[in-house]
């Protein structure tokens with residue numbers, strides 16, 4: 001009897017210590033249940049709405065306990081900026097979880113930390129610059145892909161279509177040209193399948209899902225957490241990348257460096273001579289995987305939101321068409337037109353704001369125990385920046401739920417001002433999106449070129465597709481069809 005009572009008291013004490021005593025200084029959280037914490041109090045795929053409610057109740061910085069794991073959610077532009085930018089020396093690592101332990105195994109750019117991340121990010125940025133990042137030649141490459149997409153759209157002659165697949169091929173081809181030195185045909189079944197696998201990974205992994213936080217759950221039988229599907233998809237994508245790398249190795253000529261993979265192989269050779277092994281084959285596979293994955297899904301999702309907002313706001317579409325017609329007419333769109341087309345710029349910003357493309361960013365963690373806002377952030381704790389809370393922050397954006405590109409224009413019709421400066425769809429700080437410039441170029445050129453040729457109309461004016469998306473890594477519109485009507 002005494003043993004039983006002791007056991008019960010020990011259990012209660014340990015539970016209290018685990019959920020209360022051990023977290024005295026952590027940001028506040030909804031009440032935790034013993035052992036499971038906050039599991040069951042919100043569905044990971046509804047995190048955006050749940051986190052909005054928790055923020056109202058517990059403040060800008062709150063924490064959640066998912067089983068034994070603490071996750072801190074940071075809301076509002078200023079807190080995210082303070083942690084990732086001002087304290088970027090502390091908050092630029094990736095925590096344990098699916099990205100670090102499974103997708104990247106600490107290699108590459110997206111999931112690595114510390115000196116390995118710095119080395120790969122610096123190398124990648126320099127190499128990508130050599131192959132066009134930030135240069136005029138990239139604009140031509142993008143426009144070649146835009147033309148290919150326009151031809152595909154043309155073939156449908158105004159029938160309602162789901163643009164997702166051709167758009168994904170077109171956008172992925174840009175990063176493939178830079179990284180693989182080759183592009184793929186719209187009818188290439190293998191490439192289409194690969195993009196499908198990637199899209200499925202983006203669908204199945206949310207910042208706060210069990211699988212994301214506990215990648216070991218992929219071993220649970222019957223694929224309950226879809227971890228085996230994610231694993232299979234990843235294996236297939238990696239073997240595709242390895243095949244391309246092997247072909248590059250066979251034809252490698254140090255006097256003829258054509259793409260990112262060549263540049264990496266060159267660096268590998270140089271470093272081997274110095275007996276430095278940081279540029280390994282595995283490192284190359286993961287870095288290429290990162291660029292391919294991060295560089296396609298996100299932009300496709302943003303453009304799909306753009307088309308959706310255009311059919312929901314025909315007045316804004318009319319204004320855009322007039323603006324483009326009056327200022328550049330049928331001239332081939334160029335990046336230097338951005339300043340001349342402030343309404344397009346403002347529209348793109350509003351799509352990024354309302355589309356909320358990567359709502360919870362990519363997880364960060366502090367590299368040491370840290371105090372901020374009166375709370376402790378223990379070394380290695382998962383920190384999710386609720387980027388959506390910053391993009392729709394009522395302290396920055398008036399009437400934040402309203403789609404209104406004009407908010408980014410000043411009295412002279414120029415696209416600038418505080419609201420623009422506080423936009424962080426690409427995150428902020430040292431880990432800010434590596435492809436931000438490429439993405440901004442793509443969004444502008446695709447939109448202008450498509451709107452020069454087509455007006456976008458709904459399949460059924462009486463029944464518009466929903467503006468409620470699906471939360472995975474990105475927040476994607478659900479499948480929908482629109483008509484691209486040739487402008488006379």
Ligand code: HEM
Nearest residue numbers: 109110294295298299357358362426427431433434435439
């Ligand atoms: C509209 C399109 C895009 C959006 C909204 C977007 C957004 C983001 C966000 C929120 C992050 C996380 C930053 C952080 O950890 O705090 C990120 C990281 C990253 N993005 Fe993008 N991205 C886009 C397009 C691209 C493109 C076209 C590339 C092509 C190279 C790219 C490559 C990367 C890479 C490599 C990282 C990891 C950076 C690091 O960990 O150091 N992204 N992106």
